[in-house]
Amino acid sequence: MSLLHVDSQKCRRDGVCIAECPARIIEFQPDGGFPALVAGGAALCIHCGHCVAVCPHGAMTHSAIPMADCPPLERSRLPDAAQVAHFLRARRSTRAYKSAVLPRETITGLIELARYAPSGHNRQPVGWLVIHDPATVRQLAGHVADWMRHLIAEGAPLAAALHVDRVVAAWERGEDRICRGAPHVVVAHALQDDPTAPAAATIALAHLELAAASQGLGACWAGYFHAASLFWPALGTALALPKGQAPLGAMLLGIPRFTYHRLPPRPAPQIAWR
Numbered sequence: 721m722s723l724l725h726v727d728s729q730k731c732r733r734d735g736v737c738i739a740e741c742p743a744r745i746i747e748f749q750p751d752g753g754f755p756a757l758v759a760g761g762a763a764l765c766i767h768c769g770h771c772v773a774v775c776p777h778g779a780m781t782h783s784a785i786p787m788a789d790c791p792p793l794e795r796s797r798l799p800d801a802a803q804v805a806h807f808l809r810a811r812r813s814t815r816a817y818k819s820a821v822l823p824r825e826t827i828t829g830l831i832e833l834a835r836y837a838p839s840g841h842n843r844q845p846v847g848w849l850v851i852h853d854p855a856t857v858r859q860l861a862g863h864v865a866d867w868m869r870h871l872i873a874e875g876a877p878l879a880a881a882l883h884v885d886r887v888v889a890a891w892e893r894g895e896d897r898i899c900r901g902a903p904h905v906v907v908a909h910a911l912q913d914d915p916t917a918p919a920a921a922t923i924a925l926a927h928l929e930l931a932a933a934s935q936g937l938g939a940c941w942a943g944y945f946h947a948a949s950l951f952w953p954a955l956g957t958a959l960a961l962p963k964g965q966a967p968l969g970a971m972l973l974g975i976p977r978f979t980y981h982r983l984p985p986r987p988a989p990q991i992a993w994r
């Protein structure tokens with residue numbers, strides 16, 4: 721069975737699927753034929769689903785991409801450009817959380833949305849670890865505090881650059897500036913040596929943060945946590961990622977205690993034009 725099937729009753733031979741295919745593995749069959757997979761094309765297909773999604777006539781089906789997984793795009797449900805601009809400008813890092821625990825389904829829903837982020841060659845290499853138990857989050861933050869104490873003791877330049885002495889002092893008075901009292905941490909991870917993975921994980925986490933904001937949830941990049949997961953073996957061990965997997969980013973998650981009433985300022989972008 722071929723990977724692609726073109727319904728000859730519906731296909732208008734407009735070539736849209738051919739022009740859209742990122743792997744360039746669809747061609748017109750000779751002598752006025754319909755689009756079809758080139759020889760050896762199945763091995764090159766990246767399963768992105770563009771050919772199915774872009775055909776205006778619904779003529780293309782892909783044997784590995786069920787139509788049920790490609791529901792119609794409802795243009796009337798898309799926000800307009802001004803709404804998107806306002807939403808992007810309104811997203812903030814949340815550093816004060818309610819203690820309420822989010823249902824697993826809510827976090828699963830955010831991760832499912834993050835899967836729609838782009839990834840190199842559509843490899844979708846990112847796996848997820850959710851630290852759902854708030855007590856475990858505190859325990860893991862304790863490892864981060866240990867790493868910071870170690871940096872201070874070593875006189876590491878990073879300790880001064882990140883002002884970790886203040887973070888540790890706060891931790892010792894019971895104030896969590898590491899995980900900010902968030903009930904959950906979401907860690908994105910992928911195979912250690914996948915060159916596409918760091919960008920894919922960063923973009924997926926950025927999508928997750930935006931999805932959280934759209935649902936009135938709070939999120940914040942957990943930079944201290946992530947750095948410690950790379951450099952402090954006790955945290956790496958406690959995370960216990962699957963063998964060969966490396967942490968590529970972490971996000972705090974929960975319900976915000978406060979709401980914002982104004983948009984933030986940003987410096988003008990530096991843009992060079994050629």
Ligand SMILES: Cc1cc2nc3c(=O)[nH]c(=O)nc-3n(C[C@H](O)[C@H](O)[C@H](O)COP(=O)(O)O)c2cc1C
Pocket residue numbers: 811812813814815898900940941942943944945984
């Ligand atoms: C890679 C990265 C790591 C970050 N790490 C932390 C962190 O460990 N703790 C924290 O409170 N904020 C962290 N932040 C959030 C930034 O401080 C925040 O994005 C910035 O101050 C702008 O504020 P806004 O996100 O509210 O617009 C991090 C952001 C990024 C992109």
